[in-house]
Amino acid sequence: MRLSRGGYLIREGIRSIGTHGFMSFASVTIIMACLIIMGSVSLLSVNIDALIKDLEDQNEIVAFVDDSIPSEDEARALEGALEAVDNVNSVEFVSRSEAYENFMESYDEWMREGIDETTLRHRFIIHLTDIALMAQTEEALRAVPGIAKVNAHLEYADAFITIRNVVSVVSLVLIVMLVFVSFFIMSNTIKLATFGRREEIAIMKMVGANNGFIRLPFVVEGLVLGILGGGLAYVAEWGLYELVTGRLVGSITGEFISAVPFREVALVVFIFYMGTGILVGAFGGVNAIRNYLKV
DSSP states (O other): OOHHHHHHHHHHHHHHHHHTHHHHHHHHHHHHHHHHHHHHHHHHHHHHHHHHHHHHHHOOEEEEEOTTOOOHHHHHTTHHHHHTSTTEEEEEEEOHHHHHHHHHHHSOHHHHTTOOGGGSOOEEEEEESOGGGHHHHHHHHHTSTTEEEEEEOHHHHHHHHHHHHHHHHHHHHHHHHHHHHHHHHHHHHHHHHHHTTHHHHHHHHHTTOOHHHHHHHHHHHHHHHHHHHHHHHHHHHHHHHHHHHHHHHHSSGGGTOOOOOHHHHHHHHHHHHHHHHHHHHHHHHHHHTTTGGGO
């Protein structure tokens, strides 16, 4: 195909968008709606996963130093042995005096009666790399010489792991279902937009135009509609996300829940939206005229 002919067919594809304005608008709107739904579910999944990760990070193990090691310097010397335990991410030493100050600030006066600094022990606050291995890590920490007791909230760890797995599975299933449904709806919308032009395709076939010549304008049209839908969906998703997360952070709930900033996922969302829009547009353009090319 000569370059001039290719340019003509591309211009025809772009011109057709304006000629069939209502159906073009419908196609772009459907593409936007489907992408926004898919993107919103994906972003919700990302935020839930980040929230669970924050909760996991706050689920810590406390290792108490044996009373036979009264010296703070000797107690601090155990830090290296604790850091060497598998699955330990960080270790923070809390002296007896620091633990006493925290206790006095946290509890009412009637609970503080009879409690003095010598009642409490030196301790280490330990954060894990993977809370799924908390039980094994707890056993390893108990075996460290100089450690008298280890407190680990295994029930909370199991709950976080269960929630994380359920959220991951449900999100994946929803996203896969939405992808298939969205492709079906978007492709059929573009096909519907082409239905009114079946006579035009039949005439072109009867005057001897080959399938490639007829198909290219529709592919170009689908690509342009897909790019428009993907780009507008990205802008709309950005604004919607900022609106929702802005209100969330500004509310009482926002004191306990923080949203993932959009800038951290902006590039991935943009690539996904534009890639999906282009793929659906091109596929829809080709698929829409397949039956009519058999004339």
